[in-house]
Amino acid sequence: MSDTHAQTVAFVRxxxxxxAPPPATETGVxxxxxxxxxxxxxxxxxxxLSIYFIVRGVIAVYPWFANxxxxxxxxxxxxxxxxxxxxACFSVLQDRWRQMIFGIAxxxxxxxxxxxxxxxLLVCVAPVLFSKLPRKLLILxxxxxxxxxxxxxxxxxxxPIMVMVGFVAGYYAFTWAERASGFAAGLAxxxxxxxxxxxxxxxxxxxxPGFIALQEVPSRDMGGFMLNMILGTxxxxxxxxxxxxxALGRQSSMPIIKGICVVFIEFIRGVPLITLLxxxxxxxxxxxxxxxxxxxxxxxxxMITMFSAAYIAEVIRGGLAAxxxxxxxxxxxLGLNYSQSMRLIILPQALKISIPGIVNVAVGxxxxxxxxxxxxxxxxxxxxxxxILSSTAWTGIYWEAFGFAALLFxxxxxxISQYSQWLERQLRxxxx
Amino acid sequence: xxxxxxxxxxxxxQMKVSDEVAIDIQSMNKWYGAFHVLRDIDLTVYRxxxxxxxxxxxxxxxxxxxxxxxxxxxxxxxxxxxGTLLSSDLKNIDTIRSEVGMCFQHFNLFPHLTxxxxxTLAPIWVRKTPKKxxxxxxxxxxxxxxxxxxxxxxxxxxSGGQQQRVAIARSLxxxxxxxxxxxxxxALDPEMIKEVLDTMIELAEEGMTMLCVTHEMGFAxxxxxRVIFMDAGQIVEQNEPxxxxxxxxxxxxxxxxxxxxxx
Numbered sequence: 001m002s003d004t005h006a007q008t009v010a011f012v013r014x015x016x017x018x019x020a021p022p023p024a025t026e027t028g029v030x031x032x033x034x035x036x037x038x039x040x041x042x043x044x045x046x047x048x049l050s051i052y053f054i055v056r057g058v059i060a061v062y063p064w065f066a067n068x069x070x071x072x073x074x075x076x077x078x079x080x081x082x083x084x085x086x087x088a089c090f091s092v093l094q095d096r097w098r099q100m101i102f103g104i105a106x107x108x109x110x111x112x113x114x115x116x117x118x119x120x121l122l123v124c125v126a127p128v129l130f131s132k133l134p135r136k137l138l139i140l141x142x143x144x145x146x147x148x149x150x151x152x153x154x155x156x157x158x159x160p161i162m163v164m165v166g167f168v169a170g171y172y173a174f175t176w177a178e179r180a181s182g183f184a185a186g187l188a189x190x191x192x193x194x195x196x197x198x199x200x201x202x203x204x205x206x207x208x209p210g211f212i213a214l215q216e217v218p219s220r221d222m223g224g225f226m227l228n229m230i231l232g233t234x235x236x237x238x239x240x241x242x243x244x245x246x247a248l249g250r251q252s253s254m255p256i257i258k259g260i261c262v263v264f265i266e267f268i269r270g271v272p273l274i275t276l277l278x279x280x281x282x283x284x285x286x287x288x289x290x291x292x293x294x295x296x297x298x299x300x301x302x303m304i305t306m307f308s309a310a311y312i313a314e315v316i317r318g319g320l321a322a323x324x325x326x327x328x329x330x331x332x333x334l335g336l337n338y339s340q341s342m343r344l345i346i347l348p349q350a351l352k353i354s355i356p357g358i359v360n361v362a363v364g365x366x367x368x369x370x371x372x373x374x375x376x377x378x379x380x381x382x383x384x385x386x387x388i389l390s391s392t393a394w395t396g397i398y399w400e401a402f403g404f405a406a407l408l409f410x411x412x413x414x415x416i417s418q419y420s421q422w423l424e425r426q427l428r429x430x431x432x
Numbered sequence: 433x434x435x436x437x438x439x440x441x442x443x444x445x446q447m448k449v450s451d452e453v454a455i456d457i458q459s460m461n462k463w464y465g466a467f468h469v470l471r472d473i474d475l476t477v478y479r480x481x482x483x484x485x486x487x488x489x490x491x492x493x494x495x496x497x498x499x500x501x502x503x504x505x506x507x508x509x510x511x512x513x514x515g516t517l518l519s520s521d522l523k524n525i526d527t528i529r530s531e532v533g534m535c536f537q538h539f540n541l542f543p544h545l546t547x548x549x550x551x552t553l554a555p556i557w558v559r560k561t562p563k564k565x566x567x568x569x570x571x572x573x574x575x576x577x578x579x580x581x582x583x584x585x586x587x588x589x590x591s592g593g594q595q596q597r598v599a600i601a602r603s604l605x606x607x608x609x610x611x612x613x614x615x616x617x618x619a620l621d622p623e624m625i626k627e628v629l630d631t632m633i634e635l636a637e638e639g640m641t642m643l644c645v646t647h648e649m650g651f652a653x654x655x656x657x658r659v660i661f662m663d664a665g666q667i668v669e670q671n672e673p674x675x676x677x678x679x680x681x682x683x684x685x686x687x688x689x690x691x692x693x694x695x
Contacts, residue, residue, distance in 0.1 A: 324538075324540075326536055326538055326540035327540060327542065329503050329536065329540060330536065330540035330541070330542070332501075332502075332503060332529065333501055333503060333529055333532075333533075333534040333603075334529070334530075334553070334554035334558065334602070334603075334606060335526050335529040335530030335554060335558045335606065336553075336554060336557060336558060337522075337526060340557050340558075344553060344557065345542055345553075348544050349542075349543065349544050352544065427544070429543060429544055429586040429588060
């Protein structure tokens with residue numbers, strides 16, 4: 001084989017080639033523009049067309065904002081000032097913002113209470129959302145529901161305190177009985193202990209209605225965006241744990257538990273939320289003994305929670321199914337029991353996979369709270385459609401009012417979405 | 433048989449088989465539906481034994497060792513591990529599982545926990561070891577498998593060989609008296625197989641009772657004191673490695689050995 005070129009066939013690398021920076025034309029703004037806006041003639045045309053439409057859109061909408069009228073007390077005066085020109089009547093927001101935020105009946109001088117509750121919500125939910133904060137702060141989050149109830153609904157502080165004491169006593173009874181004779185006994189002793197404490201607590205708080213009391217505000221006076229926030233916050237935070245329990249129950253090897261969960265999920269998912277809300281409003285009353293009057297907000301909370309819990313359960317079931325069987329086996333082979341391997345191994349991973357789905361349900365749930373307007377509760381949409389649009393002063397004002405409502409919902413939903421994306425980045429442990 | 437002449441220096445001074453029974457399996461049978469996977473398995477493992485189980489795929493060798501820590505349920509016969517009878521009693525199962533360590537083909541590390549957390553999880557929650565002590569034990573075993581510097585990384589950042597060594601360390605943190613290996617090197621590159629085998633040899637040298645399902649015949653020959661050949665759910669032949677490889681008795685064993693050693 002004399003025609004083999006030894007120097008081109010055999011090769012040994014003796015030095016490493018050092019890494020070099022990319023060429024200067026491959027970085028910076030110019031590269032971005034060229035790659036993303038003008039990479040081919042089709043893209044260039046599309047870019048120019050898009051710029052044209054964006055400019056046209058801004059030109060069309062700008063006067064509506066710029067000529068916006070503030071400070072009139074009804075629509076007719078506003079139209080007079082505009083005198084045929086394009087412009088918004090933002091004065092409806094100025095005139096009616098109290099109703100939009102707090103509803104029609106919440107006492108004016110008590111607005112600080114829901115506002116304080118909202119501010120505290122931001123503080124107390126932080127330890128739950130950000131795991132880097134000290135874990136001791138979770139006590140704040142645990143106290144918050146009772147504090148918020150007292151702030152928003154008022155009455156004596158003894159009621160939330162007694163409810164809380166009932167939970168704490170029940171918890172201790174649960175851990176004690178569970179260690180002695182299993183989970184079912186623990187659950188039973190929780191129910192018994194908590195009921196006893198609540199009954200006694202009811203007598204105590206009934207006896208001292210004036211003890212550190214705020215002016216009482218009945219549930220029917222709640223309204224506006226506040227009502228949406230109340231329903232959204234409570235239902236999201238209740239339906240997540242319920243959804244987890246349902247998802248695990250559906251995977252259970254015990255046929256009765258599995259059966260109950262499957263029937264519950266399939267039934268609730270198969271029924272429109274509106275139907276459930278009408279049931280909450282009208283039908284549910286027939287199931288309780290006459291004279292008991294379960295609070296309407298409480299009934300609505302139960303229905304929305306069940307509805308979204310069924311959806312969340314299915315999302316989490318997807319996450320559970322995505323985990324390789326080896327994760328269950330590794331937990332088993334180390335001697336972890338069922339609740340330990342679920343809590344420490346399976347759920348952290350399954351929930352991480354399910355974050356986009358759970359957030360999808362949570363955002364949907366928050367917006368679905370506006371459906372309560374059809375059972376004549378005056379949430380934000382209910383207030384707009386009822387007292388504002390049907391008043392003689394503001395009838396016919398759609399864009400400004402609903403635009404404002406959309407903006408409020410958008411801010412909250414976009415915030416939830418951004419948080420979930422941040423959380424997903426935080427939890428990414430595969431390649432860092 | 434060049435494959436058998438791997439150069440592993442095995443220190444056999446600590447490898448002693450005692451008379452104490454570690455695992456006792458008696459006429460154990462298992463079915464997957466109507467399919468009879470394990471047929472009349474009788475096997476007694478003494479403390480300190482290193483047993484290699486080999487056989488063609490689908491012969492039930494993985495299923496056999498998975499029955500020992502109840503990852504699979506057997507339907508007939510009895511399995512006694514360290515004097516505890518394996519029954520449907522969850523308490524017995526948990527006792528046995530915490531005494532028996534297991535390594536899987538695909539490592540099965542917990543991807544959401546760091547290496548250190550992977551190792552301390554079970555001691556903290558099952559053995560109720562204080563966190564600090566569990567971490568010291570974990571670091572001890574991570575040093576032993578030669579990756580203490582990776583303790584705060586996540587499994588996804590490690591190579592396959594490193595992950596399998598972490599998996600071994602994770603099992604050792606529970607201070608098991610018996611170790612089960614289910615094809616621990618089958619998912620690894622040749623370069624990484626050696627580092628895992630070295631760890632396993634070290635473990636054997638310290639006198640750990642080991643049951644390994646593996647195709648590493650060099651390892652079998654040098655470390656095992658007994659090789660078991662399984663086919664179609666039955667133990668076909670078992671012998672000391674020298675005799676097993678040089679002088680197989682059954683035709684099925686001869687065929688198997690000629691296929692895996694012949695090329």
